[in-house]
Amino acid sequence: MPKAHGRKSSRLLLVAAMLVVGAVGFAPVTAWAAPCEPTDKIDGSTVETARRKIEKAGYRQVRNLKKGCDNFWHGTAVKDGKTVNIVLSPQGTVMAEGD
Secondary structure (H helix, E strand, O other): OOOOHHHHHHHHHHHHHHHHHHHHHOOOOOOOOOOOOOOOOOOOOOHHHHHHHHHOOOEEEEEEEEEOOOOOOOEEEEEOEEEEEEEEOOOOOEEEOOO
16 A cells, blocks of 8 residues: 555544544543653552542532542532532542632
8 A cells, every 4th residue: 555545544534533523522632631750659549439538528429530640639529519620639638629
């Protein structure tokens, strides 16, 4: 296969994949998370442990939990009828994002 044809096929596949993702309704990614550094000390906390701690703090419908290189868990949850962005610190403190 000539190189030009291969590049064209790759571009077409990329465009097709983008159209599929857009049709499914995923939001476009605006920024990429930086990979963890080799010196980052990642603890052994799990998503289920984080979820339990957040729920114990009075939040419900805990979703989209992601752990950062700094061991903080970020996600969304519902409290007092409002959906908020939440953070769980490595020390176990649960707070609304931005507090």
